[in-house]
Each structure stands twice: as structure tokens, then as C-alpha cells.
Amino acid sequence: MGVVLGCIADDFTGATDLAGLLARSGVKVSLRMGVPEEAPEDADVAAFEVIALKCRTVPVAEAVAETRAALDWLRRAGAERFFWKYCSTFDSTAEGNIGPVAEALMAEIGAEQTIYCPAFPENGRAIFMGNLFVGELPLAESPMKDHPLTPMRDSNLMRLIEPQVTGKVGLANRLTVARGPEALKARLDELKAQGVAHVVVDAVADEDLGIIAEACHDMKLMTGGSAVAMPLPGIYLREGSITEAAKRESAPQVGKGSIVFSGSCSAMTRAQVADYLPKAAGYKLDPLDLAANGPQAARDWLAAQDPETPKIIYATAEPEDVAKVQAELGVAEAGELVESALAQLAQDALAQGVRRFVVAGGETSGAVTKALGVTAMEIDAEIAPGVPWTWCRSGDTQIAMTLKSGNFGAVTFFTNAFEKLEQIS
Ligand SMILES: Nc1ncnc2c1ncn2[C@@H]1O[C@H](COP(=O)(O)OP(=O)(O)OP(=O)(O)O)[C@@H](O)[C@H]1O
Ligand SMILES: O=C(O)[C@@H](O)C(=O)CO
Numbered sequence: 379m380g381v382v383l384g385c386i387a388d389d390f391t392g393a394t395d396l397a398g399l400l401a402r403s404g405v406k407v408s409l410r411m412g413v414p415e416e417a418p419e420d421a422d423v424a425a426f427e428v429i430a431l432k433c434r435t436v437p438v439a440e441a442v443a444e445t446r447a448a449l450d451w452l453r454r455a456g457a458e459r460f461f462w463k464y465c466s467t468f469d470s471t472a473e474g475n476i477g478p479v480a481e482a483l484m485a486e487i488g489a490e491q492t493i494y495c496p497a498f499p500e501n502g503r504a505i506f507m508g509n510l511f512v513g514e515l516p517l518a519e520s521p522m523k524d525h526p527l528t529p530m531r532d533s534n535l536m537r538l539i540e541p542q543v544t545g546k547v548g549l550a551n552r553l554t555v556a557r558g559p560e561a562l563k564a565r566l567d568e569l570k571a572q573g574v575a576h577v578v579v580d581a582v583a584d585e586d587l588g589i590i591a592e593a594c595h596d597m598k599l600m601t602g603g604s605a606v607a608m609p610l611p612g613i614y615l616r617e618g619s620i621t622e623a624a625k626r627e628s629a630p631q632v633g634k635g636s637i638v639f640s641g642s643c644s645a646m647t648r649a650q651v652a653d654y655l656p657k658a659a660g661y662k663l664d665p666l667d668l669a670a671n672g673p674q675a676a677r678d679w680l681a682a683q684d685p686e687t688p689k690i691i692y693a694t695a696e697p698e699d700v701a702k703v704q705a706e707l708g709v710a711e712a713g714e715l716v717e718s719a720l721a722q723l724a725q726d727a728l729a730q731g732v733r734r735f736v737v738a739g740g741e742t743s744g745a746v747t748k749a750l751g752v753t754a755m756e757i758d759a760e761i762a763p764g765v766p767w768t769w770c771r772s773g774d775t776q777i778a779m780t781l782k783s784g785n786f787g788a789v790t791f792f793t794n795a796f797e798k799l800e801q802i803s
Contacts, residue, residue: 380456382619383610385428386448386483387463388441388475390743391765391783393430394755396463396604398766400426401757403611405620409755409768411747413447418455425620426611427452432744433479434469435527441475442482449486459598460487461610466498466603467517467785468510468538469528477542477576480601484575487598491570493550494535495590495602497581500763501786503603504582508549509533521645535578545575552580559593566593581606604764629758629803630769630776635685636734637727638792639720640692641742643700644784650738651694654792658688663719665693665703665712673719677726685731690792691723694738717741721749728772735779736795743781752779759802761795762787767802778803 383400387393390411397409408424412431429448433441449460462480470476480492497505502513512520516533523529532538536547548569554561562579569577579594581587584605591609594600600607614620638658640651654660661679676691683689693716695703703712724735724746735750737743747770755768765782780795788794 381423381427381452382425382457382614383427383459383461383607384449384452384455384457385426385461385463385607386445386452387428387430388434388465388479389432389740390430390747391740391781391786392463392465392604393428394757394766394768394781395764395783395786396461396607397426397428397755397757398760398764399604399608400428400611401766402608402760403615405611405615407757409757411753411755413444413451414753418451421455423455425614427455427457428463433475434465435471436475438474438478441479445479446482446486449483459596460600461607462599462601463604463607464496464601466496466501466503466605467512467520467522467530468496468535469522469525469530470538470542471528472541474542476601477539480576480599481543481545483599489598491566491575491577492597492599492601493566493577493579493590493594494539495579495581495587495606496535497587498603498605498764499581499583499587500605505535505578505580506582507551507580508536508578510535539576539578543576546573547576547578548572548574550577550579552582552586555580555586555589559589562589562593632733632776632778632803633685633731634734635727635730635732636688636736636796637732638690638692638736638738639724639742639746640690640694640738641716641720641745642739642782642784643694643697646785646787647694647738647782648696649789650787650791651690651692653789654690657793658690659683660689661691663691663693663716665707665715668715668719669707669711673722676719676723680723680726680730688796691720693720713741717745721745724749728775728777733775733777734796734799735777736782736792737779738782739784747779747781750777755779759798761798762791765791767795767799
């Protein structure tokens with residue numbers, strides 16, 4: 379059987395989020411970092427394939443080219459239905475990349491209409507009358523209003539999508555969704571007859587997502603956060619597009635040595651780092667020191683640790699400290715210094731025998747997975763909604779890794795992560 383649903387995610391933590399939610403149904407989900415070099419014809423493909431890109435904030439033309447390449451790979455692997463995964467807080471600018479990529483994918487596969495549903499109720503993201511909420515706050519009043527790259531200053535998804543696309547934008551609201559899949563399908567048809575190609579669909583609870591997935595599972599392209607994709611495997615199993623849930627293979631054996639790398643400075647990650655520091659050996663990276671002296675001091679610290687001791691290396695800092703560093707070094711330069719130090723330290727940790735890696739932050743995850751040469755991940759149990767453990771290889775070495783999105787997880791996430799790994803391995 380080929381690919382039943384071909385998914386493309388705009389960042390690495392978002393890709394593991396999606397893969398984790400799909401895997402809840404017990405189906406086999408394969409996650410690939412970037413468009414694979416291996417031809418799809420030669421690859422051992424799963425029913426659910428997720429390609430992780432890093433295209434959330436790159437120029438529009440680049441994002442479109444990368445997603446087209448991913449689409450091409452998935453189509454050659456047999457996929458006929460696709461899912462475009464972006465952030466549950468709709469991280470984008472007036473130019474894109476959510477809308478332009480959706481429109482390009484629609485043109486390639488001949489889809490007349492698609493839906494937009496970033497809702498993720500378990501993580502407090504809900505859509506009502508086309509407006510996105512983060513917890514009890516409208517998106518534009520949430521901390522996302524100050525995001526350094528994609529500040530979200532409007533909460534209305536229709537208004538956010540409109541400047542990003544050429545086609546017409548419309549809404550299927552909660553009152554329609556609450557009436558069930560048939561009512562939603564009728565509304566989508568009505569909008570299609572009016573030439574509406576891009577439909578925002580309200581969802582405030584998981585029940586809504588079940589209805590939306592039921593109504594839309596046959597669409598050539600669905601777009602959204604991970605949660606609206608979660609019911610799809612169950613629906614495909616029921617209707618026979620996939621024959622059975624994958625048998626869980628026994629978990630690979632990995633050594634006990636563990637490390638947390640945190641480059642995220644989000645409020646949740648700051649609380650998680652503070653919670654974990656008393657429980658592990660900790661080293662704080664200072665970007666100004668990295669600029670002056672490089673990462674040698676951190677490397678020496680790591681080399682002096684017992685590989686089996688729990689460790690955390692973090693650049694996580696308070697907003698005022700980040701602002702100070704950015705003013706001195708520049709935003710990109712500061713980020714790059716931290717990322718390249720963490721990349722080097724990840725290689726050192728692997729060489730030292732560490733096999734259990736927890737990484738916090740999307741950009742940071744990109745840097746660490748790349749440094750370790752990870753090209754594919756097999757999804758296992760979730761630690762928190764949207765954050766699964768994965769099994770992967772660095773060269774011939776088997777490792778366990780989890781990529782945590784900045785905003786996700788409980789305060790005790792790092793402890794929870796290693797406890798969960800003990801349970802599943
Ligand atoms: N102390 C610091 N000063 C300046 N920049 C920092 C500092 N610590 C980390 N950074 C940089 O900030 C960026 C954090 O982005 P990252 O995507 O890793 O986290 P996030 O935005 O919280 O996560 P997500 O994208 O999953 O929401 C990285 O480029 C990182 O290198
Ligand atoms: O949807 C989300 O919030 C996350 O999967 C994400 O995209 C983090 O960057």
C-alpha cells in the first residue's frame with residue numbers, strides 16, 4: 379500500500395506534532411526531515427508520510443518551491459490526498475507563507491477548495507466566527523503579538539488569509555459545524571458555488587474536529603494545525619483506505635545517557651528549564667561569551683560530565699536579556715551563535731555516549747537534528763499533546779529524540795519526557 383495521506387509541515391517541531399497526533403490512532407507514521415534524497419519508488423513508505431520543512435519564514439518563492447518538491451515526492455510515493463501543516467497560532471506574515479503555499483499546492487493537484495483550521499483545543503487554540511483564540515485571549519492579544527518574526531496583530535483568520543491569496547476567502551462557522559458533517563459539506567458546496575476557494579472552519583472542541591475531518595477527509599488538500607488531522611487515520615481505517623493499524627514494533631534499545639538542549643526562550647520553556655535545573659547538571663550558554671570565545675568552555679564542561687548523568691544545556695533567557703544580546707549582536711547573529719554551539723554540543727554528546735535527546739524550540743530542533751545527521755524519525759508515544767518521542771539514527775547509531783515546540787508541554791515536561799521513555803523502552 380502506498381501513501382494514504384501525504385503531509386507537509388512548515389517546521390520541525392510542527393512536523394513531530396502532526397506525526398504524533400496521527401500516530402495516536404496506532405497507524406504507522408513516517409517523518410522525514412526535508413525532501414528525501416532517496417527516490418520514493420525505492421523508499422519503504424508508510425500510509426502516513428510527513429515531510430518536515432523549515433519554510434515558515436523564508437521568502438514566499440522559496441517556500442513554494444520547497445513545498446512543491448515535497449508534494450512531488452509524496453505524489454510519486456502514491457499519495458493522492460495531502461495535508462499542509464502550519465502553526466496552531468497561524469504564524470505568518472502578510473506575504474505568507476500559509477496562503478501562497480496552499481494556493482500553489484491546490485493548483486498542482488487541481489483542488490478547487492481547501493479548508494483552514496489551526497484549532498488545537500488540547501493546547502488552548504480555538505476558532506470561533508473565524509477568530510483564533512489562544513487560551514482565553516484573541517490571538518492578537520496573546521504573546522504571539524510580539525513574536526520576533528511573525529507578530530500576529532489580527533485575530534481574524536479571514537483577514538489574515540486574504541492578503542496572502544488570490545482566490546476568494548469564506549467562513550464555515552461553528553453553528554454549521556455543530557450541525558454535523560453533512561451540514562458542513564453543504565456549506566462548503568454552497569461556498570464553492572460562490573467561487574470561494576479558501577474556507578476558514580471554526581472549531582472550539584475536539585468534537586468539532588471530528589466533524590470537520592469526517593466532512594473533509596476526501597478533499598485533495600486540507601490545511602491546518604495538527605489537531606484537525608488527528609481523526610483522519612480512524613476514518614481511513616473505517617472506510618478501508620488502510621487495512622489495519624500498524625503492529626507496534628518493539629522499541630529500539632538505547633543507552634541511558636540523556637541531555638536536554640534548549641534554545642527556546644518562550645514563557646513555557648523558561649518555566650520548564652527552571653523546573654529541571656535542580657534535577658540535572660546544568661550549563662547556561664551566554665551568546666556574548668560565545669561571540670567572544672566560542673563554545674569551548676561549554677564543550678569542556680560537557681566533556682567533564684558522566685554520560686549517564688542527566689544534563690541540560692540551555693540558552694533560554696528572559697526577554698530583557700535576549701533583547702540586550704540581540705541589540706549587541708543582531709537577532710540573526712545571536713540566534714546563529716546559539717544554534718551552532720548547540721549543534722556542536724549535540725555532536726559532542728553523541729560521541730560521549732548520550733543516546734536520549736530532548737530539544738526545545740523549532741529553530742533549535744532544526745540545528746540539532748541537522749548536526750546529528752537525522753533524516754527520518756519513527757514516531758512513538760506522546761509526552762504532552764503534540765510532543766512525541768521519536769526513534770532515529772545518527773549514522774549507524776540509534777537514538778531517541780523529542781522535539782518540543784516552544785509553547786508546548788507542562789512545567790515538568792523534561793522530567794515527564796524521560797519518565798515516558800522509561801515506560802516505552
Ligand atoms: N539568550 C539568547 N539570546 C538571543 N537569542 C537566543 C537566546 N537563546 C536562544 N536564542 C535564539 O532564539 C531562537 C529561538 O527559536 P526557537 O525556534 O528555537 O524557539 P521557539 O521560537 O520558542 O520555538 P517554536 O518555534 O517551536 O515555537 C533560536 O534561534 C535561538 O538560537
Ligand atoms: O502547531 C503548533 O503550535 C506547533 O506544532 C508548531 O507549529 C510549533 O512551531
